[in-house]
Amino acid sequence: MAGNDFTPRMQQIVLALLKEHGPVPVKQLADQIHISKRTVQRELEYIPRALKKYGLTFCSKTGTGIWLEGDRTQMEVLKAELEADDALDVSDRMERQKRLVLEILKDKTLKKLYYYSDIFGVSEATVSSDLEAVKEWFHKYHLEIKRKPGYGVFIEGSERDFRRALRVFIDENIHTEMIQGLYEDRNQSVLNVIQNKSERNIYRILDDDIVKRVIACILRIRDKRILNLTQDSYLGLVIHVAIAVNRIRRQEIIEENPLMADFLQKDQDYDLAKTITKSLEEEFQIQIPEIECAYICLHIKGSKIQQLNIDEKSKSEIEESRELWEVVNEMIDCYNDGMAYLLKQDEEFVIQGLIAHLKPTLVRLANGMKIQNPLLEQIKRDYPAIFERCRNVARVIEERYGYEVPEPEIGFLAVHFGAAEVRMESRKENRRKVNIGIVCASGIGISRLMSSKIARDFSDRVELSVYGMTDLSPYVLNKTDFFVSTVPLKEEADILYVSPLLSDEEMERIAGKVRQCEYMPKKQDNKEFTIQLDQVNFMAVQIKNVIRLMEYHRVDNGITFEELLIAVSEKLASFADRQIMIQEDLMRRERLSSQIFPDLNFALLHARTEGVVKPVFSVCQTKDGTPFSDPYLKGVCVVLVMLVPKDDHEAENSEILGVLSERLIEEEEFLEAVRHGGKEEIRAFVSQYLNQYFRHYLDKM
Structure with missing residues (x-):
């Protein structure tokens, strides 16, 4: 090799x-x-x-x-x-340690340190250090890395724990290119699934031939319970079965558990597990113990179904599931009473998230099925408050159904509630105070009591003003979001009519109105003025970016035009795809009409491109100030690059950069600074000219 x-x-x-x-x-x-x-x-x-x-x-x-x-x-x-040979970037320590775990899981038998050092191209001392680093990962699954002086390293633990560690490792690395392809191709031929796939992934744990034949067995079973599995669950089933077959063929069998096997034999999904088992026995000519069949059933029961498609039919089905809605509403109330109303308005959370998740969760809990949650510890560490509130949410399920909800399930609930809370908090950034007018006959007396009660319940969420019937001028009507009145009003306005003592029902109506208004744009006296302010602010930000982010670098005179484009794009964008966009767009513009000016000793490369998100002004000088040697750049000693993002503000950004290109021709001292000056000298000119342009822009507003 x-x-x-x-x-x-x-x-x-x-x-x-x-x-x-x-x-x-x-x-x-x-x-x-x-x-x-x-x-x-x-x-x-x-x-x-x-x-x-x-x-x-x-x-x-x-x-x-x-x-x-x-x-x-x-x-x-x-x-x-x-x-x-499956080359590995050995400089990536975390990746190397993950691969070390993979190599140990592939074969838990005794191996010398040299075996691993040869694979990774590192010293035995480095391998020894890596073994210490991954020891804790194995320990979580009751597996111990043992060292036998003079002989090597091996792993010690039960077959059940070894299988569990395999499953978790696969869960942690499920999102790989090959596995995604495996899912997407599951309805195509088996050969298409396996061939042309890179082996640089977790499938190195398994024998390719076993994986291919397991897929064939599962594809032959056209059961909707398999077809409706989510992507991860389907892939997990394939991998779980392939691991089981691989271990059984090596006579490594899970320890018997008669109670679990007897219990699962009565389950409705056990027949599907038996069908899969029978297909595997015929394919591989092996005998699969009942305990292995029970574990296949366990995997099916613990799998998630695909998310609900929220079309009209699906919505109708969900609305008819009254019990599920009741449970979900109670769970949301229990999570946080203060934000319950807004959470219930989040359809993505309630229907696509919580209800779709809750249905298979109840199935798992009802049947005592466990589920892995590789993110559990991270959730508990990074989002402790959300996790603890979800403990209370889990009690709703425990009290209603009598199921004990384990922490991995609570972790999944925290993911759904946490995501909804983040969405809600992001909307809060746009929340404003609501202007409420309190109206009674005279504007004194009872209206003051109403104002005090509303202020107590809504504190800084509202601004309250008290009016009599004769105080409702056009100015008042224009600035007020809605009125709360005890008397009939003839004015055209948004009015809630209430009793003077404000009942609980009336307070809830006011609360609903406040929630509605605080996310709406505030009433404006002069919309045109606010639009102008937005335009001025935008131009100020763009000009500031051009000045602050101005790029300046120097290159060898011998660099070619194509190499120069690569060097420039690498300075202006962090990602390869954006760098390529910049190179191609600059080249495309240059082909239309060359912007090389040998008489003035500079080249001006400019383009509209998706490679940048802000307008860019960049200066690229030769190191010694003499012209480039590339014939294409003959006579040129500095290349200027101006890039305009392809977005809704192309005109404004082009105008800003156009000021600088005009001054290059008009102002000899600016051109001389660009050709031979330093970064700060050039930036001073850029700042001066854009300052003048901005003042002129303001005068025209």
Whole structure:
């Protein structure tokens, strides 16, 4: 295999070069594989010798980059061998430790430290340190990493706990590209599910052939209880069964538990588990014990069904489920009485979240089924108040049905309630005080008592004003959200008629009106003025960003135009997809009409692009102030880049940057600063010209 000649680092570099169709700068390659340029350059010294047996040549050229030359067939052979070796970025300690857990779970038998150090390309001392770091993870599942001096490392614990650790590891790593593909392809042919999938994931625990045949068995069972499982639950079933088959074939059987097996045999889902078991026995020619069948049933019972599709039919079905609604309403009241009303208005929370979650939860609790919650400890640590309130919510279920709700289930409730509370709190940012007018015949006496009662119940949520019948001028009507009146009024306004003593029912009507108004825009006397204020604020923020975020860097004279675009985009965007957008949009604009001005010694590259979210002004000078050597940039010693985001404010942003491009031609001292000045000197000119523009902008408002 290629791994005998290539270190993991070399594998990453060569694989990246094999995927290129021409020279690539070392810096670009280093960023692509997430290691430093210096590390790449150090590893390059050893690559030519390793390539000899494949008849390939390593090439490099200053200012151009590095590449491979040779027979394409041999390149494909090398690529296949390197990919099969499953190279790992050993600099990522957390990823390496996760892989160490994976390797131990793949085979719990005795292994020397050298076995792991060879896999990861690190020292035995590093492996020893990593073993100490992952020991606690295994300990949570009653498994112990044992060291036998002179022999190596092995794992000690029961088969039941070993299976549990496997399941949890899979739960923690369920969201991988291969697993997502497995779910999406579950109604396609089995071969399509397995072939062309990378092995760099948790499936290295299992034998590919076993996984493929297990999928075939499950696909043959067209039971709606399987078809309606959520993505994670379906994938979990496939993996659970594959693990069970793999362990049974190795004669590693879970310890018998007659009570559980007898109990589950009476369950309505046990027949489905038996159907799956029979299919597996025929496929693999093995005998599956009753306890294994019981655990398959347990997995089915503990699985979640897909979220409800909230169409009219689904809503109708939910509305008819009166008991479920009663339970949910009681749970929300118990969570927090003060925010209960708003939580009940959140359809995403009530219907798509809580009700969809509660139905399978009640099934699990009724049958004593357990569920894993890998986020439990994090939820308890990061959101203790929400978790504790959900303990009270769980008591609603316990008191109504007599089920004890375990902490993993409480954790899932906390996820739903916490998400709803965050949504509600985000809406609170827009909440305002509500202006209420209290009206009686004279504006004194009883209206003062009403005002005191309302103020006591709503405190700083409202602003109260007391009026007599003759006080309701157009100004008062315009600024008041609604009126609370004990007398009939002829004015056109939003009015709640109440009794002088304000009953509980009337106070609830007022509360509903307050909740409605505090999320509505405040009444304005001059809407046009507020619009102008918003425009001024927007322009001020954009101008400030251009000045504060101005980029400035210097590059070698020998850099090519294409390399310059790459260097500029890397400075202006953090993510590769946005960098590519910037490069392509600048190149596209340049092809339309070149913006290279050799007579003035500068180039102005500008474009509208989705690669940025704010307007950008960037200066890129040569290091020694002399022109670039690239013929395309002949005579140019500085490149200016101006980028406008593709959004609803293209016109305003273009106008701001247009001021700077105009001043470049008009003001020789600005152009000279751009060509040879330092960052702060250039920024001072930018600030000066945009300051002048903003003052002129205000004068026109």
